Amino acid sequence: MTQYDYDLFTIGAGSGGVRASRVAASLGVRVAVAEERYLGGTCVNVGCVPKKLLVYAAHYREEFHDAAGFGWTVGESRFDWSRLIANKNTEIQRLNGVYEKLLGNAGVEIIDGSAHLVDAHTVAVGDKNFTAETILIAAGGWPSVPDIPGIEHVITSNEAFFLEQLPERIVVVGGGYIAVEFAGVFHGLGAQVTQLYRGPLFLRGFDDDVREALAEEMRKKGVDLRFDTNVSKIDKQNGALNVTLADGSAIQADVVMYATGRRPKIDGLGLEAAGVELNPYGAIVVDRYSRSSVSNIYAVGDCTDRINLTPVAIKEGQAFAETVFGGQPTKPDHTIVPSAVFSQPPIGSVGLTEAEAGEARPIDVYISRFRPMKHTLTGSEERTTMKLIVDRDTDRVLGCHMVGADAAEIIQGIAIALKCGATKAQFDATVGIHPTAAEEFVTMRDKRPDV
Ligand code: NDP
Numbered sequence: 025m026t027q028y029d030y031d032l033f034t035i036g037a038g039s040g041g042v043r044a045s046r047v048a049a050s051l052g053v054r055v056a057v058a059e060e061r062y063l064g065g066t067c068v069n070v071g072c073v074p075k076k077l078l079v080y081a082a083h084y085r086e087e088f089h090d091a092a093g094f095g096w097t098v099g100e101s102r103f104d105w106s107r108l109i110a111n112k113n114t115e116i117q118r119l120n121g122v123y124e125k126l127l128g129n130a131g132v133e134i135i136d137g138s139a140h141l142v143d144a145h146t147v148a149v150g151d152k153n154f155t156a157e158t159i160l161i162a163a164g165g166w167p168s169v170p171d172i173p174g175i176e177h178v179i180t181s182n183e184a185f186f187l188e189q190l191p192e193r194i195v196v197v198g199g200g201y202i203a204v205e206f207a208g209v210f211h212g213l214g215a216q217v218t219q220l221y222r223g224p225l226f227l228r229g230f231d232d233d234v235r236e237a238l239a240e241e242m243r244k245k246g247v248d249l250r251f252d253t254n255v256s257k258i259d260k261q262n263g264a265l266n267v268t269l270a271d272g273s274a275i276q277a278d279v280v281m282y283a284t285g286r287r288p289k290i291d292g293l294g295l296e297a298a299g300v301e302l303n304p305y306g307a308i309v310v311d312r313y314s315r316s317s318v319s320n321i322y323a324v325g326d327c328t329d330r331i332n333l334t335p336v337a338i339k340e341g342q343a344f345a346e347t348v349f350g351g352q353p354t355k356p357d358h359t360i361v362p363s364a365v366f367s368q369p370p371i372g373s374v375g376l377t378e379a380e381a382g383e384a385r386p387i388d389v390y391i392s393r394f395r396p397m398k399h400t401l402t403g404s405e406e407r408t409t410m411k412l413i414v415d416r417d418t419d420r421v422l423g424c425h426m427v428g429a430d431a432a433e434i435i436q437g438i439a440i441a442l443k444c445g446a447t448k449a450q451f452d453a454t455v456g457i458h459p460t461a462a463e464e465f466v467t468m469r470d471k472r473p474d475v
Contacts, residue, residue: 031054035057043341051350077111090402144318158320159320161327166286172255178282179279193277194278199251231411234409242367308327312355324340360442362436388472391411391472412424418447423442
């Protein structure tokens with residue numbers, strides 16, 4: 025008989041925690057998961073899922089307009105934010121129920137409430153203590169905002185999903201995934217959007233051609249993008265917000281949304297009590313098997329700040345369960361991870377950027393910019409950009425980037441090729457599907473001349 029209440033106690037029922045708990049339970053161990061907020065975590069409740077629903081909604085505006093070129097007369101269109109949010113909430117509640125069932129059917133006990141470590145084998149939830157042989161921290165992340173005067177007036181993505189009405193004017197601060205996606209959503213739904221980024225070009229870390237292409241497309245659509253700009257203070261005046269910029273100019277808005285990054289959500293977890301080491305950014309330090317500095321405590325997902333994406337957290341959770349309970353030591357693979365920004369148009373990206381690849385070796389770059397076939401009849405000025413980065417010596421494709429309709433769907437397939445180590449010759453030997461945008465990736469023949 026084991027001395028502990030559970031074999032595994034998981035803190036956090038988001039993407040990583042749920043996968044780890046379910047797999048562990050399926051391997052026959054006794055599992056409990058504590059969740060203080062919502063089943064499914066950020067992704068299901070205030071992240072990927074509701075965001076994608078809002079992105080779908082935002083696209084209709086252009087689609088109604090584009091329909092005319094194809095002979096359709098679309099009647100007067102009106103948008104109802106409350107209806108969208110209510111429908112989105114219903115869908116999220118359904119998913120919360122699905123998660124509850126998945127965990128229940130797997131035999132995982134769900135404990136409602138905020139958990140913290142008392143020691144390396146004891147977790148407290150409310151006034152109850154639970155002991156476990158292994159503890160998994162999967163507590164996720166939380167928006168982080170800078171401390172400037174008036175910051176109490178701003179919202180983050182957490183609140184954006186529940187606004188009572190669509191703002192007429194919104195200022196979005198930040199230049200990462202979340203800022204870019206929400207700028208596109210609010211613009212598509214009809215708000216007047218100003219996006220402020222502190223550096224010279226947003227989406228730092230993405231390929232430079234992709235960053236430039238998206239900036240150009242967003243400006244064409246009417247988003248007021250301002251780079252090299254920062255906010256010095258925010259005042260509330262007669263119900264509106266006055267955003268003062270570092271250069272002394274000001275912007276009036278109904279809502280100011282900050283998307284200036286997310287931090288591991290580890291406050292109050294009692295990690296110090298258990299001796300779990302954190303890095304200088306407050307993330308839990310783990311080894312390649314997601315084990316923390318305390319041998320029976322593991323951590324997966326955003327609280328470890330490795331690659332903060334749902335499918336990565338799921339892989340980390342799966343690998344943890346296989347390692348600890350399945351007798352199969354498995355390291356989650358953090359290489360060649362594709363990702364997308366659901367901007368308008370979207371970005372899909374896998375592998376190295378030109379700058380990263382070019383640092384280490386000679387490369388060839390293939391780039392193509394074209395008007396997508398659909399827009400030959402719509403009058404839209406939107407352009408698609410596609411780019412391949414190839415190792416000149418080995419012919420291996422190192423990076424593949426796209427800005428344009430369906431980029432996320434297309435890059436998912438290309439990511440398999442990159443994972444398999446495909447060469448440019450193999451891309452060229454692949455027959456295209458005609459007519460598609462994706463076929464461009466197998467028909468690019470002209471290298472960009474070296475500069
Ligand atoms: P990111 O880290 O991607 O971007 C944060 C942005 O805010 C950067 O542009 C950064 O600028 C800027 N910033 C940071 N601090 C300040 C400051 N004090 N003042 C002004 N600007 C500041 O964070 P997000 O919040 O956009 O997203 C968090 C994570 O969530 C992402 O890293 C991603 O992993 C994940 N995510 C993934 C999505 C997807 O897969 N589609 C969608 C949404 C989120 P700088 O570049 O100069 O540092």
